[in-house]
Amino acid sequence: MNAPYIGQSIKRTEDQRFITGGGTYTDDVNVVGQTYAYFLRSPHAHAKIRGINFAKAKAAAGVVGIYTGEDLTAAKVGGLPCGWLITSVDGQPMKEPPHPLLAQGKVRHVGDQVAVVIAESLHQAKDAAELIEVDYEMLPAVVNAADARKPGVPLVHDDVPHNTCYTWAIGAKDVVDKAFASASHVTTLEFNNNRLIPNAIEPRAALAQYSRGDEAYTLHVANQNPHVERLLMTAFVLGLPEHKVRVIAPDVGGGFGSKIFLYAEETVITWASKQVNRPIKWTAERSESFVTDAHGRDHVTKAELAMDKSGKFLAMRVHTTANLGAYLSTFASSVPTILYATLLAGQYTTPAIYCEVTAVFTNTVPVDAYRGAGRPEATYVIERLVETAAREMKLAPAEIRKRNFITQFPYQTPVALCYDTGNYGATLEAAMKLADAAGFEARRKQAADRGKLRGLGYSTYIEACGLAPSNIAGSLGARAGLYEAGEVRFHPTGSVSVFTGSHSHGQGHETTFAQVVADKLGIPIENITIVHGDTGRIPFGMGTYGSRSIAVGGAAIVKAIDKIIDKGKKIAAHLLEASADDITFKDGVFSVAGSDKKKTIAEVAFASYVPHNYPLDKLEPGLNETAFYDPPNFTYPAGSHICEVEIDGDTGATKIVSFTAVDDFGNVINPMIVEGQVHGGLAQGIGQALLEGCAYDAESGQLITGSYMDYAMPRADDVPSFKVDTKVTACTHNALGVKGCGEAGAIGAPAAVINAITDALGVKDIAMPATAERVWRAMNTKSKKAK
Amino acid sequence: MTIPVSLTVNGKAVGVDIDPRTLLSQLLRDHLHLTGTHIGCDTGQCGACTVHVDGRAVKACNIFAAQVDGAAVTTIEGIGGANGALHPMQAAFREHHGLQCGFCTPGMIMNAIELVQKHPNPSEDTVRAELDGNLCRCTGYHNIVKAVIAGAANMKG
Known part of the structure; x- marks a missing residue:
């Protein structure tokens, strides 16, 4: 494999260990003397705890320790914090009820943790937990967002009236209302954005160790951002000094957002590892994942779009109620606000937008960021409205979009964001060609002859990745920075270790980042190792979420490389007896301009570590640089998705016969990896549209879809082979011109699928997931009406 | 109470005394330290734990270790050739970017090998x-x- 590496589909470095069973996931790590934790969880959605009797459990074989909320209170352990403060329209801060690590007198959702049992073996921990008697006084529960504010509904937290965390708004309401009053057509839709359960295939896991000798902790945890995990856990919950806690997120088996957050389990066992003075391992069973991993989406929305008679958008008005679950998860408050309403301009020049969001607590698992986080919900609102508007206005779906596309950049939206670049017409044209949109009507007719209903649906989405800059985010309520850190360390013999605060849990950073480093330093890719996921080795980092890694983490590495090259020029100038200003660097070689004098970067690195002929009076030895990069703006990937479905007229079963995605991610480092990210996102988006519906029993608050038997995960025969391509407009404000690709599929796909199904059926709307039953009912209701 | 179990794992004879509740997946991971076999669910649905028992693909979390007494078990660690050579199916997963986080991958590969034994020329629909x-x-x-x-x-080939 030869340079330039950027742009090549290089096979992944990390694969060797994964295909041979040599990966090291958290549950694969075992240490001498390790014990096992099992969490006793609430079987009820809402109940008071009158008492807990664990006398028998304490005496059970192998038990090392049992702890409840009372023990944590006595030890002055705090609750889990929320990382984003949202301010309500009345100027009041959002309600932040306590989020205890172990229940304090009350449980608020099925799965809420009540006690932890630590024993010599997992079997013993489970056996002992069965002996614990909890005296519950059951309370009525509320699970649906739409019900949470109704009079007489039970309060999830006694001190949070109307179960309302906040009511937040963005946009000029009076301007929007005025535009609606003068519009020639208004399209209105009311729908739910269905609750999803993330289901990374590796369940969450943690292994906590305490060392009395140096009063230090080591925590292995399946997590997407180990430095953030450490910061939140030490500073806000356990009151531990940060330098005494090392957090390692080794190989992590998928995250999709659900492993961003600080959870109770790893925090409790970190605390308890000192109490029992033994290492403690906890690994979630899948049944626990269903009732403890933060869920995603769950919005109830009324959305309206005002147009003039040519179909030009005049204004958009959106009212959303967002279900936050029983407690505020780490970034829960920002998802239905900052990451949702600011995206409502989409790819269009809609001049006035108003969005009001009411966030409510219910007796369900906390809801937080899940692949796309707010942006899929926004795209669903926009693209369902636009497609419905096209049908009502008798315009082709592509035509109404083209009439409203933003074509001039930079473009300031009415909802805070400023898009730097894009070419929405180009991705739409390319997608229509790849999908053979022109031939669709003929295919529809052929299908009809076979008794099948064909539909075509579009979704042209915008995404905002690499949330930034920190100071603006701070003014909007963020309680953390949004930069990334990278360290580039030459070794004396010329190989390089790169330490990144980004975290790879499937994204292939060990390959992609190495491609960037190899090109920028002009050295063979084999000489580079990318290190991530360890607070003990990496300077700092905000981790991986929101498709930020290459745009923010990659840019930080490039910034560190720039420092390396600057220093290298000075060293080379000394070695070559020239002025640093006359040194050029290209393809790994420092040269004196206008001469044949040169030194390779490996020679320069060696000279820096063995500084015998070295400007010690002016330069420090060594070649090792760290950079922090705080981006000036988001990046704005965008694209066009086209879905073609065929529905069985007898059963309502929907088959996706073709799915096309043409995306603009800016410059692409590794096309193979980018395509893979799109495929995965599409499957999750299709899963949301067709299969995945988290269901709670409204009365008991029990999670009905609590296993893979009941929650329909997309399987190989549920999705087609995808047609994907990219178009490039380079990001204008980062060193690589990259935008991010991790979430695009999940953002664009749901609207494309539902637009296709409603097209096939000739109905205005159908609820997600559009199961065969729902489609069949829609067909039959419609045909009855027609009679 | 423990019970003795004897079997062959990746060509080596193994004898252990285990809790009768021990699943094959637990035997492999916790007793034999073959951590390439992963556990992704508790209802036999995800397939991350798939291994071969006497040549058949089996979900190792769905069978007690005691049930494989006397059997020959092959795990992801046991399918490569000498000197770390990859099995052709392992090589194909790398070549075609058939994995991302890698957690489901060992089970996928073990199932895929059996799939090809049943269907030497599988169509996309069959796969x-x-x-x-x-x-x-x-x-x-x-x-x-x-x-x-x-x-x-x-x-x-």
Whole structure:
């Protein structure tokens, strides 16, 4: 494999260990003397705890320790914090009820943790937990967002009236209302954005160790951002000094957002590892994942779009109620606000937008960021409205979009964001060609002859990745920075270790980042190792979420490389007896301009570590640089998705016969990896549209879809082979011109699928997931009406 | 109470005394330290724990260790050739980017090998149907399907 590496589909470095069973996931790590934790969880959605009797459990074989909320209170352990403060329209801060690590007198959702049992073996921990008697006084529960504010509904937290965390708004309401009053057509839709359960295939896991000798902790945890995990856990919950806690997120088996957050389990066992003075391992069973991993989406929305008679958008008005679950998860408050309403301009020049969001607590698992986080919900609102508007206005779906596309950049939206670049017409044209949109009507007719209903649906989405800059985010309520850190360390013999605060849990950073480093330093890719996921080795980092890694983490590495090259020029100038200003660097070689004098970067690195002929009076030895990069703006990937479905007229079963995605991610480092990210996102988006519906029993608050038997995960025969391509407009404000690709599929796909199904059926709307039953009912209701 | 179990794992004879509740997946991971066999669910649905028992693909979390007494078990660690050479199916997964986080991958590969033994020239539809018992959340299956078809061709060569 030869340079330039950027742009090549290089096979992944990390694969060797994964295909041979040599990966090291958290549950694969075992240490001498390790014990096992099992969490006793609430079987009820809402109940008071009158008492807990664990006398028998304490005496059970192998038990090392049992702890409840009372023990944590006595030890002055705090609750889990929320990382984003949202301010309500009345100027009041959002309600932040306590989020205890172990229940304090009350449980608020099925799965809420009540006690932890630590024993010599997992079997013993489970056996002992069965002996614990909890005296519950059951309370009525509320699970649906739409019900949470109704009079007489039970309060999830006694001190949070109307179960309302906040009511937040963005946009000029009076301007929007005025535009609606003068519009020639208004399209209105009311729908739910269905609750999803993330289901990374590796369940969450943690292994906590305490060392009395140096009063230090080591925590292995399946997590997407180990430095953030450490910061939140030490500073806000356990009151531990940060330098005494090392957090390692080794190989992590998928995250999709659900492993961003600080959870109770790893925090409790970190605390308890000192109490029992033994290492403690906890690994979630899948049944626990269903009732403890933060869920995603769950919005109830009324959305309206005002147009003039040519179909030009005049204004958009959106009212959303967002279900936050029983407690505020780490970034829960920002998802239905900052990451949702600011995206409502989409790819269009809609001049006035108003969005009001009411966030409510219910007796369900906390809801937080899940692949796309707010942006899929926004795209669903926009693209369902636009497609419905096209049908009502008798315009082709592509035509109404083209009439409203933003074509001039930079473009300031009415909802805070400023898009730097894009070419929405180009991705739409390319997608229509790849999908053979022109031939669709003929295919529809052929299908009809076979008794099948064909539909075509579009979704042209915008995404905002690499949330930034920190100071603006701070003014909007963020309680953390949004930069990334990278360290580039030459070794004396010329190989390089790169330490990144980004975290790879499937994204292939060990390959992609190495491609960037190899090109920028002009050295063979084999000489580079990318290190991530360890607070003990990496300077700092905000981790991986929101498709930020290459745009923010990659840019930080490039910034560190720039420092390396600057220093290298000075060293080379000394070695070559020239002025640093006359040194050029290209393809790994420092040269004196206008001469044949040169030194390779490996020679320069060696000279820096063995500084015998070295400007010690002016330069420090060594070649090792760290950079922090705080981006000036988001990046704005965008694209066009086209879905073609065929529905069985007898059963309502929907088959996706073709799915096309043409995306603009800016410059692409590794096309193979980018395509893979799109495929995965599409499957999750299709899963949301067709299969995945988290269901709670409204009365008991029990999670009905609590296993893979009941929650329909997309399987190989549920999705087609995808047609994907990219178009490039380079990001204008980062060193690589990259935008991010991790979430695009999940953002664009749901609207494309539902637009296709409603097209096939000739109905205005159908609820997600559009199961065969729902489609069949829609067909039959419609045909009855027609009679 | 423990019970003795004897079996062959990746060609080596193994004898252990275990709690009768021990699943094959637990025996492999916790007693034999073969951590390439992963546990992704508790209802036999995800397939991450798939191994071969006497040549058949079996979900190791769905069978007690005691049930495989006397059997020959092969795990992901045991399918490569001498000197770390990859099995053709492993090579195909790497070549076609049939994995991302890697957690489902050992089970996918073990199932895919049996799939090819049953269907030496599998169509895309056959591969998708036969992978019904293995969940992947990362890849959207697109490249897994490509990898399995390519792996089938590789296994002939």
